[in-house]
Amino acid sequence: MEEPPRYRYMPEELWSTPDLKGVDPRKVVDYLLAALSDELLAYHQYVLTAFALKGPNSMEISEEFKKIAEDELNDHFMKLAERLQDYNVDIPDFRDFWKLSRCKQPALPSDPYDIDAWLKAAIEAEECAIRFYREIYDYVRDKDVRTEELIEHILSDEIEHYTLFKNLLSRAKS
Ligand SMILES: [Fe+2]
Numbered sequence: 001m002e003e004p005p006r007y008r009y010m011p012e013e014l015w016s017t018p019d020l021k022g023v024d025p026r027k028v029v030d031y032l033l034a035a036l037s038d039e040l041l042a043y044h045q046y047v048l049t050a051f052a053l054k055g056p057n058s059m060e061i062s063e064e065f066k067k068i069a070e071d072e073l074n075d076h077f078m079k080l081a082e083r084l085q086d087y088n089v090d091i092p093d094f095r096d097f098w099k100l101s102r103c104k105q106p107a108l109p110s111d112p113y114d115i116d117a118w119l120k121a122a123i124e125a126e127e128c129a130i131r132f133y134r135e136i137y138d139y140v141r142d143k144d145v146r147t148e149e150l151i152e153h154i155l156s157d158e159i160e161h162y163t164l165f166k167n168l169l170s171r172a173k174s
Pocket residue numbers: 039042071072076129154158
């Protein structure tokens with residue numbers, strides 16, 4: 001089957017709001033699109049992990065992965081998509097997500113019983129997310145208040161995820 005043409009999610013002209021002060025809207029949109037893509041890839045990684053894990057501790061840990069996957073999609077992804085709407089930007093064509101993503105996905109383990117290895121991949125993903133949101137925060141701070149507040153909220157969640165995965169790691173070891 002022939003591939004359908006790409007969906008045009010970028011408008012001819014970006015919208016702006018009067019509150020923006022000293023930001024390049026194009027740069028904010030690029031950041032938001034990269035973050036949106038990272039969130040979809042994180043959702044995919046965690047849901048894949050939840051179904052892949054095997055072994056005695058796997059049920060409980062899979063449930064944690066599913067819960068965090070929900071945060072990435074239903075909270076972070078959705079809120080970033082809403083902010084993009086203020087700039088008149090839609091959801092990208094599915095084929096563009098990997099290219100747009102900043103953090104991509106870490107290499108996933110091949111052994112479904114090695115729960116530690118899957119947790120380490122999740123910790124790696126969260127570390128990248130935290131670094132990236134910190135970079136966006138520094139750019140928009142005091143210049144694009146609505147994006148700043150959103151990034152602050154997401155950054156705080158990612159730190160929580162990071163800690164939770166770390167805690168599970170020590171439990172998986174015992
Ligand atoms: Fe997230």
